[in-house]
Amino acid sequence: MASPSAAALHGYSLIDARQQVWLPYDVEREATANLRPLHEYQATQHAGRQPFRLDHGRLRTLHVLNGMGVALGDSIIGISALAWLKAHHPDLHIHLYRARHAPRYVEALYQLASPLLQQVHYLPQPLPKLDADAALVDLADIVYWPQFDDTPMIDFFLSGLGIDPARVPAASKANDWLQSFDLPLPAKPWRHSAYLLFCPRASVPLRSIPQAVQHTLVEQLWQHYQLPVLGFEPLHHPHYYNVAALSPDTFHFLSWVRGASLLVSTDTAAVHAAAGFGVPTLAGFVSIAPWLRTRDYPLCHSLDLRLPELNGLHHSDDKALEQLAVHQWRDGMSPDALKQVKPRSVHR
Incomplete structure (x- = not known):
């Protein structure tokens, strides 16, 4: 045979x-x-x-x-x-x-x-x-x-x-x-403080928020929400704090999501965890239709950043397509988009 x-x-x-x-x-x-x-x-x-x-x-x-x-x-x-x-x-x-x-x-x-x-x-x-x-x-x-x-x-x-x-x-x-299980509390000093969680990295570069726009986005988030921005990536900004060292495992990652006043992300696991914990979310999608991921998340405002050249792609090594994604993020994360999501008050 x-x-x-x-x-x-x-x-x-x-x-x-x-x-x-x-x-x-x-x-x-x-x-x-x-x-x-x-x-x-x-x-x-x-x-x-x-x-x-x-x-x-x-x-x-x-x-x-x-x-x-x-x-x-x-x-x-x-x-x-x-x-x-x-x-x-x-x-x-x-x-x-x-x-x-x-x-x-x-x-x-x-x-x-x-x-x-x-x-x-x-x-x-x-x-x-x-x-x-x-x-x-x-x-x-x-x-x-x-x-x-x-x-x-x-x-x-x-x-x-x-x-x-x-x-x-x-x-x-x-x-x-996700709400049914015990998780560790965020590390001090964030345990009792409001913060915005910024999760730009997806499983593939195409769906990630490009590094070329991350600093600009963090500045926009700070200017609009006046909340410290936390994340797990190295990024230099006076109001950004890298808490990767305080998130050694999945349980701590989920804890940071649960404790956030607001999540800003792309097509990542953080978006799905935030929905489970009732965290308001702003999520951008450059290649996957947002309704395929966030249709049932009432607290998630999804930005559809797709272009015909990007639509439906799960990954790509084409640098030209990645550059298109950069332009989409720069144009899509506008002040009007930020107005669509309000942070919650978190009582821990």
């Missing part, structure tokens, strides 16, 4: 000759041969291949491969879908199977969310054992699914779990599961 092409191995969980299940994310980091799509061996529910709905009330166990992705922002949103599912089916045992090479700062989030989950397993592992009361859902390699580019992320994850997104109210799509 001919080996499948590399393209055929994208978008699915995989199985090797020893019947071990792999995720493409790990395969890219380890030399592994003789892999085939898992669905050739085992019946799986895969919304990217065929939309489906599950009657979770009749299930005893749900196995989720690549639940809920390897990025921090995706995971915050994906766990919201699990939180809704667990709230409505408290006896359902949810097992997540994750990439063993996923970043540690992402895995910390799953430690925080452990009360919502039955168990987290790290692949490769033997095939999960299924019975009549169990289902196996495949969420592997989601960036290769067509729905990933045209569906709001929370609806994408709900559909991927076999849930009709229309059943879930908007109030349950804003990541408020």
Whole structure:
């Protein structure tokens, strides 16, 4: 039998000759041969291949491969879908199977969310054992699914779990599961002081706020809000404070977001965390349609900074496109935009 092409191995969980299940994310980091799509061996529910709905009330166990992705922002949103599912089916045992090479700062989030989950397993592992009361859902390699580019992320994850997104109210799509857990307080002197949090760095340069405009933006933020600006990047400004050394892990990062009077960011995990904590947010999007990320965040004012040349891109190495993004940020972060978001009073 001919080996499948590399393209055929994208978008699915995989199985090797020893019947071990792999995720493409790990395969890219380890030399592994003789892999085939898992669905050739085992019946799986895969919304990217065929939309489906599950009657979770009749299930005893749900196995989720690549639940809920390897990025921090995706995971915050994906766990919201699990939180809704667990709230409505408290006896359902949810097992997540994750990439063993996923970043540690992402895995910390799953430690925080452990009360919502039955168990987290790290692949490769033997095939999960299924019975009549169990289902196996495949969420592997989601960036290769067509729905990933045209569906709001929370609806994408709900559909991927076999849930009709229309059943879930908007109030349950804003990541408020984050409020259920204890986090450290911000370090002094910010523990009892108001501050604006500036998070310009996304996972790729194209979606980040360019360094060429960061100083100008911080000055605009200071002039308009008269609040000290905190962030995790080195940036020289008399009213900017780099608190990266005071944020050694995911729990402290979330604490800084939770304690902010206002967040200014781009397409980052901080935006999704801020929605969960009820933090007013100003977020700019140069390549992804804002409604795909912030539709259900009532306290987030989204700036649509897209141009046709940038629209739909998740990343790019084209310096000309990155320069277009610089111009969009310079023009888009106007005084009128800042007027759309008011800081909250924070009582800690």
